[in-house]
Amino acid sequence: MKYGHFDDRQKEYVIMEPQTPYPWINYLGMEDFFSLISNTAGGYSFYRDARLRRITRYRYNNVPIDDGGKYFYINDAGDVWSPGWKPVKNKLDNYQCRHGLSYTIITGEKNGLEVDVLYFVPLGDNCEIQKVKLTNKSSKSKEFKLFSFVEFCLWNALDDMTNFQRNFSTGEVEVKGSVIYHKTEYKERRNHYAFYSINEPIQGFDTDRESFVGLYNGFENPDAVTEGKSRNSIAHGWSPVASHMLKINLAAGQEKELIFILGYVGNAEDDKWESPGLINKKKAENLIVKYQSSVAVNQEFERLRNYWSNLLSIYQLDSHDEKLNRMVNIWNQYQCMVTFNMSRSASYFESGIGRGMGFRDSNQDLIGFVHQIPEKAKERILDIAATQFEDGGAYHQYQPLTKRGNNEIGGNFNDDPLWLILSTSSYIKETGDWSILDESVPFDNDETKAKSLFEHLKRSFYHVVNNLGPHNLPLIGRADWNDCLNLNCFSKNPDESFQTTENKQGGVAESVMIAGMFVLYGTEFAQICRRYGQQKEADLAIFHVGKMKESIKKHGWDGQWFLRAYDYFGNKVGSRENEEGKIFIESQGFCVMAGIGVDDGKAQSTLESVKKHLDCEYGIVLNNPAFTKYHINLGEISTYPKGYKENAGVFCHNNPWIMIAETILGNGDRAFEYYRKIAPSYLEDISDLHKMEPYVYSQMIAGKDAHKPGEAKNSWLTGTAAWNYYAITQYILGIRPEYEGLLIDPCIPHNWNGFTILRKFRNAVYKIAVQNPEHVSKGIKEIIVDGDKTKGLCVPAFGDGKTHNVTVIMG
Ligand code: BGC
Ligand code: NOJ
Numbered sequence: 001m002k003y004g005h006f007d008d009r010q011k012e013y014v015i016m017e018p019q020t021p022y023p024w025i026n027y028l029g030m031e032d033f034f035s036l037i038s039n040t041a042g043g044y045s046f047y048r049d050a051r052l053r054r055i056t057r058y059r060y061n062n063v064p065i066d067d068g069g070k071y072f073y074i075n076d077a078g079d080v081w082s083p084g085w086k087p088v089k090n091k092l093d094n095y096q097c098r099h100g101l102s103y104t105i106i107t108g109e110k111n112g113l114e115v116d117v118l119y120f121v122p123l124g125d126n127c128e129i130q131k132v133k134l135t136n137k138s139s140k141s142k143e144f145k146l147f148s149f150v151e152f153c154l155w156n157a158l159d160d161m162t163n164f165q166r167n168f169s170t171g172e173v174e175v176k177g178s179v180i181y182h183k184t185e186y187k188e189r190r191n192h193y194a195f196y197s198i199n200e201p202i203q204g205f206d207t208d209r210e211s212f213v214g215l216y217n218g219f220e221n222p223d224a225v226t227e228g229k230s231r232n233s234i235a236h237g238w239s240p241v242a243s244h245m246l247k248i249n250l251a252a253g254q255e256k257e258l259i260f261i262l263g264y265v266g267n268a269e270d271d272k273w274e275s276p277g278l279i280n281k282k283k284a285e286n287l288i289v290k291y292q293s294s295v296a297v298n299q300e301f302e303r304l305r306n307y308w309s310n311l312l313s314i315y316q317l318d319s320h321d322e323k324l325n326r327m328v329n330i331w332n333q334y335q336c337m338v339t340f341n342m343s344r345s346a347s348y349f350e351s352g353i354g355r356g357m358g359f360r361d362s363n364q365d366l367i368g369f370v371h372q373i374p375e376k377a378k379e380r381i382l383d384i385a386a387t388q389f390e391d392g393g394a395y396h397q398y399q400p401l402t403k404r405g406n407n408e409i410g411g412n413f414n415d416d417p418l419w420l421i422l423s424t425s426s427y428i429k430e431t432g433d434w435s436i437l438d439e440s441v442p443f444d445n446d447e448t449k450a451k452s453l454f455e456h457l458k459r460s461f462y463h464v465v466n467n468l469g470p471h472n473l474p475l476i477g478r479a480d481w482n483d484c485l486n487l488n489c490f491s492k493n494p495d496e497s498f499q500t501t502e503n504k505q506g507g508v509a510e511s512v513m514i515a516g517m518f519v520l521y522g523t524e525f526a527q528i529c530r531r532y533g534q535q536k537e538a539d540l541a542i543f544h545v546g547k548m549k550e551s552i553k554k555h556g557w558d559g560q561w562f563l564r565a566y567d568y569f570g571n572k573v574g575s576r577e578n579e580e581g582k583i584f585i586e587s588q589g590f591c592v593m594a595g596i597g598v599d600d601g602k603a604q605s606t607l608e609s610v611k612k613h614l615d616c617e618y619g620i621v622l623n624n625p626a627f628t629k630y631h632i633n634l635g636e637i638s639t640y641p642k643g644y645k646e647n648a649g650v651f652c653h654n655n656p657w658i659m660i661a662e663t664i665l666g667n668g669d670r671a672f673e674y675y676r677k678i679a680p681s682y683l684e685d686i687s688d689l690h691k692m693e694p695y696v697y698s699q700m701i702a703g704k705d706a707h708k709p710g711e712a713k714n715s716w717l718t719g720t721a722a723w724n725y726y727a728i729t730q731y732i733l734g735i736r737p738e739y740e741g742l743l744i745d746p747c748i749p750h751n752w753n754g755f756t757i758l759r760k761f762r763n764a765v766y767k768i769a770v771q772n773p774e775h776v777s778k779g780i781k782e783i784i785v786d787g788d789k790t791k792g793l794c795v796p797a798f799g800d801g802k803t804h805n806v807t808v809i810m811g
Contacts, residue, residue, distance in 0.1 A: 001686075002685060003024075004016050004097075004694075006326055008325070008330065010098070010100065012098045012099060012100040014097070014098050015098075016096060018039060022065075023066040023348060024097075025038045025099075025348055025715075026038075027342070028103060028121045029102065029128070030102060030341060033046075033126040033264055034341070035070075036346060037070065038348075039097040041083075041084035041086065042058070042067065043066075044058035044069075044153070046157075046352065047192070048400055049399060050157065052399065053155060053192070054155060054352065055194050057239075069084075069086070070119065070150055071087055071148075071150075072115065072146065072148055073149065073225040074113065075144060075145040076111055076142065077143075078228075079110070080221070080225055083117055084097070084117075085108065086220075093109045094109035101308040105119070112138025112140075113134065113142055114133075114137055116135070117131070117132050118130070118301065120301060122304065123303060123304055123307060125290075126263060127263035130259070131259055131260075131301075132259075133255060134257075134258070135255045138252060140252055141250065141251045141252055142249070144248055145248070147230070147243055148196070148242070148244045148260055150262060151241045152182040154167050154185070155185065155190065168239075170184050171236070171238060172235070173207040173234060173235045177201075179196070179197040179288065180205060180244070181194070181195045181281065182242065191266055191269055191272055192264060192267070193264075194265075195261070195262075195263050196261070197260065197284070197288045198244050198261075200246065202246055203245050204231075204245035206243040207235040207240055207243075208231075208240070211224070211233035212224045212231065212233065212243050224245070230245040246258070259293075259294065261287060263288075265284050308334075311372050311373070312329060313758070315758075316757065317757050318757070323679070326681050327681050327728070328725075328729060328733070331680070331681065331695045331696060332679075332697075332728070333372065335696045335697060335716065335721035336722050338717075339365045339368070339718065340377075340380070342717055344358050344717050346717075357383075359395060359398075360396070363381075363423040364422065365719065365722045366381070366426060367422060367725075368724075368725040368726055370423075370426050370431075371737075374431045377423075377430075378427060378433070381424055381427060382453065384398075385420060388443055388459065388460070389443060390443045392462055392466075393417060393463055394413075395411055396413055404445055410500045412502070413477055413478050414477035415511070417459070417460035417463045417464070420456060421521040421522075422521055422524070424528075425524045425528060428528070428739065429738055432739075432762050437453050437454040437532055439452065439453045441453050441456055443456075457525055460525075461522055461541060461544075464518045464522070468510075470508055471554075471555035472548075473556060473566070474515055475507070476507075476510060476565060480511045482586060482622075483499065483646070484636035484639075484646035485635060486637075487565060487568055487573070488504045489502060489635045490632050491503060504568055507568050508570065509567050510565060511565050512565055512591070513565070515548055515552050516589075519594035519595075520590060520595075523594070525541050526545065531739060549596060552596055553596070553602075560608075560609045561583050561587075561588055561606045561609040562587040562597075562606055563587065564586065568633055580625050581625065582625065583613050583614065584623045585622050585651070585658065586622075586654055588606045588607070588661070590657060592661035593657060593661055598665070603665060604665060607667070607670075615674075616650070616703060616704035617704070617709070618677060619674070620650060620655050621650055621703035621705070622703070623637075623647070625648075625705070626647055627640075643702050643707065648703045648704075648706075649700040649703045650702070652697050652701065652720035652724070653720045655724075656720075656723040659671045659728075660726075660727050660731045666778040667777065668732070668750060669749045671727075671747055678720075678724070679697075680693065680695055681694060681695070686710065689710045689711060690710060691712055692712040693715050693716075696715055697715070697718060697721050698712035699720060700713050733748070733757060733770075734748075738794060740794050742759065742795045744806070746770055746778070746810065747777055748772070748777060749777065752775075753773075754770045754810075755770055756768060756770065761797065762797040762799050764798040765802070765803040766795065767805050767806065769805075773810075780809070783795065784807040784808075784809075785805070785806050786804050
């Protein structure tokens with residue numbers, strides 16, 4: 001069943017029914033001010049850091065779900081309703097939610113009154129604009145009241161949810177005209193405040209939650225709204241909120257637009273006060289003036305839309321498959337931007353408190369984003385690298401506000417360092433900017449220990465070389481990419497975390513996945529060394545990579561597939577000898593992507609085994625058979641019920657590794673079959689089973705062993721976005737930035753006739769027409785650039801600002 005439809009022209013997903021199987025959300029903001037917004041206007045805002053600078057409250061894990069948001073209420077002669085259906089939940093005559101690129105439009109209609117709210121964060125300003133359009137569609141004049149509502153968070157989201165003994169006494173506000181200011185803690189250590197304004201005089205307001213809502217009511221029936229009367233309350237402690245009330249008269253057919261702004265302002269230390277006790281409102285007032293009129297708001301909205309059109313124009317596909325086109329051209333790129341911005345901090349499954357910017361995650365997110373805003377990608381690489389340790393190891397995450405690494409979700413994940421090579425090489429391939437390697441970057445944020453980024457990559461590489469186990473395979477440390485494969489943990493105590501506990505010291509557990517990664521990204525490192533004039537380093541790197549290949553062939557092969565690991569005792573993990581978890585996806589993906597076994601049939605055999613044991617209707621599961629018992633030597637993976645998450649769920653993040661591996665062997669049919677199985681636009685018709693948004697990937701779809709196969713969870717913030725974009729654009733459609741230029745080597749279903757792609761790359765435009773007259777999956781007969789045949793598969797980086805026509809004949 002579907003709950004809406006794609007509008008590709010507007011680049012929107014249009015939801016027609018408010019009761020979606022889960023809140024279907026969107027993100028607003030791309031720089032410093034962000035909001036999450038659901039199809040019923042639930043969600044919250046924050047400045048830069050969802051934990052430390054939370055602007056409005058939201059109740060995770062609440063009943064009902066998705067409570068707290070940017071709500072509007074109408075009281076139309078005693079009939080109370082909300083345009084987003086929630087929170088009032090009175091039946092609407094019409095409802096629609098359009099989630100677009102960094103904006104959302106929610107429209108509700110009842111009794112001839114239509115309320116249409118456009119929510120977006122303008123580029124360059126720290127605020128969310130809400131443009132409310134009211135239309136009297138009836139044939140009689142209408143007099144009604146409109147109430148706005150947001151609830152402020154007392155800044156630190158964790159404290160706000162836990163430290164009530166203090167919080168209930170700290171809240172402070174100011175009201176001036178139609179503007180409500182939230183200034184809790186401003187007088188001491190904060191120099192920031194929030195405000196909520198409207199561009200018209202108001203007939204009432206509230207800033208104290210209890211006065212507005214009533215102590216025993218919920219958001220669905222606030223006293224002030226039901227009675228049609230604001231209390232003009234001023235909050236002193238408890239829970240500060242902001243609500244405006246307007247009495248509105250509309251003649252039949254008349255329209256009216258109002259502009260609300262929820263903003264964030266930081267003042268300089270010596271410019272905090274207007275007069276004793278009154279905050280300096282200058283910056284807020286400037287913003288309010290700037291967005292005083294609908295014309296100004298419309299202009300900014302247009303600018304945002306153009307901004308997105310430009311970003312998306314860097315890679316545009318025209319194929320016979322509209323579901324593929326909308327993933328590649330719109331939604332996958334959009335999700336890549338959002339994951340790049342948020343890492344794993346704030347979604348409807350990530351509370352904005354637990355996790356910040358992941359070292360591993362952010363490096364991977366970058367491969368789906370770097371073509372969009374390479375300068376931001378560069379900054380991100382340098383921020384991440386600055387949290388690296390001198391021995392090449394890494395903090396597992398950092399908070400975006402402080403950019404300092406922390407150990408809150410553990411450390412010592414031995415795959416972490418290698419991802420820095422992936423992100424840096426992707427950046428160089430996209431931009432040709434080798435100077436990034438010369439940038440001076442601190443270790444552990446200590447400037448006195450700064451070295452070049454190149455040196456950081458070298459330390460990443462040698463972190464593996466210096467941490468090998470008994471089979472000369474990389475030690476896994478706390479875990480590798482699979483956070484739940486905790487081979488040195490041995491936890492019997494439910495009160496300890498699998499992420500931070502390492503009960504068995506001196507573990508010698510080894511990871512075949514890291515070994516495959518090392519071959520892949522170690523080879524990349526060697527290529528970087530060579531091109532960077534470090535031939536000796538390159539030779540040495542190749543030597544170590546060669547040794548690792550040998551170790552994998554000798555100790556990492558199980559007969560029909562690659563082993564996953566050796567545990568603490570040196571026993572095999574992911575072997576036919578095991579009772580459960582005989583085969584895992586990660587090492588199959590990485591070893592084949594690294595080219596291991598392509599020459600001797602191991603790669604083919606591995607991918608057949610994946611097909612046979614791991615593939616199912618909803619994608620490729622992570623392992624098989626699923627664990628049914630707790631294996632103390634394996635850790636969290638065996639705690640999940642079978643078929644969920646890392647225990648044999650379809651972990652969408654690593655499905656593209658297999659897609660890419662299939663393209664390496666030339667199996668375009670199979671690569672694309674795997675692609676379609678998990679791409680959300682293809683799952684729209686089973687939304688009631690899948691549950692999550694049909695326009696973005698989820699981290700996990702329940703696997704074949706689960707209670708409910710096909711049901712997804714954890715949408716939006718997942719490495720799935722970047723990896724699928726990377727797999728489809730660079731390996732299946734096969735347009736791949738390389739150091740020398742744009743490599744063209746598609747691997748597609750054999751029955752495709754071809755496709756065209758417009759790719760902007762290093763200051764030139766490539767119009768690429770791929771033709772497949774012989775219906776092959778892979779192989780190029782000729783490539784003609786501007787009328788001339790080229791040698792090889794790489795089209796030069798012209799850098800001339802011109803458009804070049806590239807005809808590619810497969811065969
Ligand atoms: C999840 C993993 C995640 C980890 C984060 C685990 O509970 O299953 O997917 O990577 O937490 O720390
Ligand atoms: C989600 C985490 O964000 C990511 O870092 C990890 O690799 C996967 N889960 C697999 O455990």
